[in-house]
Amino acid sequence: MTLRQDAAGQAGTEQAGAEQRAGADQHADDAARSSSGKQKLAAARNAFEHAHEDKPVHDIPRAIEAVLMVADEPLPLVTLATAVGAPVAAVRQAIDGLVADYDGDTEAGGVRRGFELREVGGGWRFYVREEYDRLVADFVTDQAPTKLSQAALETLAVIAYRQPITRGSIASIRAVNVDSVVRTLLSRGLITELFADAETGAINYGTTDLLLQQLGINSIEELPLISPLLADGTEGFDGDVR
Numbered sequence: 174m175t176l177r178q179d180a181a182g183q184a185g186t187e188q189a190g191a192e193q194r195a196g197a198d199q200h201a202d203d204a205a206r207s208s209s210g211k212q213k214l215a216a217a218r219n220a221f222e223h224a225h226e227d228k229p230v231h232d233i234p235r236a237i238e239a240v241l242m243v244a245d246e247p248l249p250l251v252t253l254a255t256a257v258g259a260p261v262a263a264v265r266q267a268i269d270g271l272v273a274d275y276d277g278d279t280e281a282g283g284v285r286r287g288f289e290l291r292e293v294g295g296g297w298r299f300y301v302r303e304e305y306d307r308l309v310a311d312f313v314t315d316q317a318p319t320k321l322s323q324a325a326l327e328t329l330a331v332i333a334y335r336q337p338i339t340r341g342s343i344a345s346i347r348a349v350n351v352d353s354v355v356r357t358l359l360s361r362g363l364i365t366e367l368f369a370d371a372e373t374g375a376i377n378y379g380t381t382d383l384l385l386q387q388l389g390i391n392s393i394e395e396l397p398l399i400s401p402l403l404a405d406g407t408e409g410f411d412g413d414v415r
Contacts, residue, residue, distance in 0.1 A: 233259050233267040245352050246340075246376060247296025247369070268297060294369025294376065313360045314383075321361075328354045329363060333384070334399055337367045337377035363387070 236257040241248065250268070254261045268290065277285035291300050301309050321329070328351050331343050344351045355378065358364045367379045380393060390396070 233257055233263055234271055237264065237267055237271065241290070241297065241299055244298055245356070247293045247298040247374060249296045249374070253297065294371075294374035296374050310362050314362055321357075322354075324349075324351075325354050325357055329358055329380075329384070330399075332358070332364055332378050333380050333393060333396060336379035336393075338379075339370065339373075339375040339377055341375060343378075 236259075237253055240253060240256045248256075250261050250264055253268075254264045257264065259267075272290050274283050275286045275289055277283045287302055287305050288299050289302050290297060293300075327347060328343060331346050332338055335342070335346070340351060340355055343355070355364070359366075361383075362381055363384045364378050365381050367377045369376055385391065385393070388396075
């Protein structure tokens with residue numbers, strides 16, 4: 174072998190080694206970039222999930238207030254916990270704090286509010302304090318228009334003849350949603366919440382003395398018989414029907 178051939182072979186070997194080293198370096202760089210990208214993606218995903226996990230329970234007391242503000246029925250702790258995305262224990266603690274706040278019992282010397290957060294039938298709901306009941310009733314009566322809608326009259330008749338009766342039973346008889354109508358009748362002072370069912374917590378409604386005054390009768394027993402007005406005398410009214 175000549176010196177020229179030996180030099181050429183050595184140069185070829187060095188070039189191949191350089192190419193192998195370059196390829197290895199490139200592979201390492203690619204792997205590093207891939208690992209970095211995965212780490213960044215994981216970090217971004219964790220940040221996103223953490224942000225969305227924190228959002229529902231960012232301020233539990235304020236979230237509970239917002240939900241209770243639009244509730245038509247007392248809400249159990251489990252329902253509130255589901256609504257605000259917080260543990261039941263945390264909701265219980267927040268409820269206790271809100272009750273103390275509204276009652277003016279906080280260490281900071283809070284002011285007693287004109288409303289209260291009260292547990293009724295296993296659920297929680299806002300109520301006007303007893304000492305302001307008459308004031309609110311008078312205000313609502315003065316502000317409300319005098320004429321009731323056909324839907325309100327029909328619902329009022331169902332309550333008058335079937336009391337005590339729950340909102341669900343009223344809706345079943347009328348075959349429509351009666352939430353807004355019941356609220357209207359409550360605001361007019363024509364019906365009232367009598368008691369909560371011990372098993373379901375559903376509110377039972379009945380008529381008030383104001384309705385008797387408006388009808389010019391002394392007792393609900395003086396209402397005219399309804400059975401002659403029904404197709405078979407009992408449709409929609411199980412049991413004893415006047």
